Amino acid sequence: xxxxxxxxxxxxxxxxxxxLDHRAHLRLAxxxxxxxxxxxxxxxxxxxxxxxxxxxxxxxxxxxxxxHRDDExxxxxxxxxxxxxxxxxxxxxxxxxxxxxxxxxxx
Numbered sequence: 001x002x003x004x005x006x007x008x009x010x011x012x013x014x015x016x017x018x019x020l021d022h023r024a025h026l027r028l029a030x031x032x033x034x035x036x037x038x039x040x041x042x043x044x045x046x047x048x049x050x051x052x053x054x055x056x057x058x059x060x061x062x063x064x065x066x067x068h069r070d071d072e073x074x075x076x077x078x079x080x081x082x083x084x085x086x087x088x089x090x091x092x093x094x095x096x097x098x099x100x101x102x103x104x105x106x107x
Contacts, residue, residue, distance in 0.1 A: 003027075006027060006031070007028070020043065022076050033062075036062055054089070054093060056083070056094070057088065084101055
């Protein structure tokens with residue numbers, strides 16, 4: 001699926017949930033930019049998965065796609081180099097941006 005069709009499927013909430021994997025989230029961040037959080041939230045609501053949304057993780061990956069090589073981005077655990085699991089999966093981190101507690105971001 002080309003980029004335009006992919007973005008349209010996200011916007012219409014018609015992309016099969018199984019296809020919205022880590023790579024798809026990265027692709028969305030590249031294509032949608034600042035609209036990414038809104039699109040993910042709306043999509044999550046459409047599949048009744050709003051509890052999975054995490055603002056801190058979304059913001060991290062949005063920043064990371066601008067500054068990292070593609071091979072680095074494939075490491076889904078990259079955020080854990082900066083946040084402890086407890087903080088990253090906290091209610092606060094899900095609701096809003098939370099600064100890293102292990103080491104600062106390089107960007």
